[in-house]
Amino acid sequence: MGNILIVFATRSDETKGIANLIGEGIRMSGHGADVKKINEIKNEEDLKGYDGYVFGSATYHGEMITSMKQLLFIAERAELKGKPGGAFGAFGWSGEAPGRIYDTMANIYGMNMVSAGPLMLKASWVEGGMKVSQEYGKSIAAMI
Numbered sequence: 001m002g003n004i005l006i007v008f009a010t011r012s013d014e015t016k017g018i019a020n021l022i023g024e025g026i027r028m029s030g031h032g033a034d035v036k037k038i039n040e041i042k043n044e045e046d047l048k049g050y051d052g053y054v055f056g057s058a059t060y061h062g063e064m065i066t067s068m069k070q071l072l073f074i075a076e077r078a079e080l081k082g083k084p085g086g087a088f089g090a091f092g093w094s095g096e097a098p099g100r101i102y103d104t105m106a107n108i109y110g111m112n113m114v115s116a117g118p119l120m121l122k123a124s125w126v127e128g129g130m131k132v133s134q135e136y137g138k139s140i141a142a143m144i
Contacts, residue, residue, distance in 0.1 A: 002051035002144035003032035004084075007041055009057040009065035014090035017124035018133050019056055022088060025137020031144055033137070038067045044078040051144050052084035054137075055105065056119075057097040059089055064097035072104050084143035086136060088119035095120045114139050129144040 004026050007018040016037070023033035036048070041047060055075070057068035087102035091094070098118035106113045119136045120131045 002141070003034065003049075004052040004054060004140060004144070005047065005050040006033055006035045006054045006056070007038055007071060008035070008055075009038040009068040010090070011060065011065065011089075014123045015058045015088070015105060017055050018088050018090060018119070018121055018129070019054075021052055021124050021130055021133030022086075022119075022137035022140070024139045025134035026133065029138050029141035031141045038065075040070055041074065042075050047075055047078040050083075052135055052140055053080060053096060053105070053111070054086040054088065055101050055141060056088040057101060059079070059095050059097040061092040062094050062096050064089070064100060068097070068101065071080070072101070076108060080105070081110040083111050084114070084140055085109075086114040086116075086119065086140045088121075088133075088136065090121055090123055092122070095140055114143065
């Protein structure tokens with residue numbers, strides 16, 4: 001059994017809802033999932049010891065939340081190369097943050113990213129968001 005870290009940045013808790021549903025999907029697959037708000041990660045040591053990683057941020061004015069940008073710099077020193085990963089986020093209008101996080105994890109860290117690409121939802125409770133989020137978690141768990 002593996003353990004996957006899910007870290008999210010949110011302002012209105014929509015991204016938190018998606019994070020929790022991804023965690024449910026991971027747990028349904030028989031793995032552990034630690035869901036943490038971005039301010040719980042202080043340094044690269046807080047990221048170590050996991051078998052996979054999923055980072056998420058809401059998109060505001062075409063950008064990810066600043067604290068997620070800071071986490072991405074911290075994660076660069078955490079030796080994540082080859083680890084399974086995924087990216088997600090909620091958005092109102094544009095939704096760029098999950099793609100930028102995903103690309104950073106794949107191209108800068110050299111992680112083995114989930115083939116589905118980044119998960120982008122308006123909210124966890126619309127457009128089948130619950131099922132899609134849980135399935136995303138299951139697809140990451142299958143990589144462990």
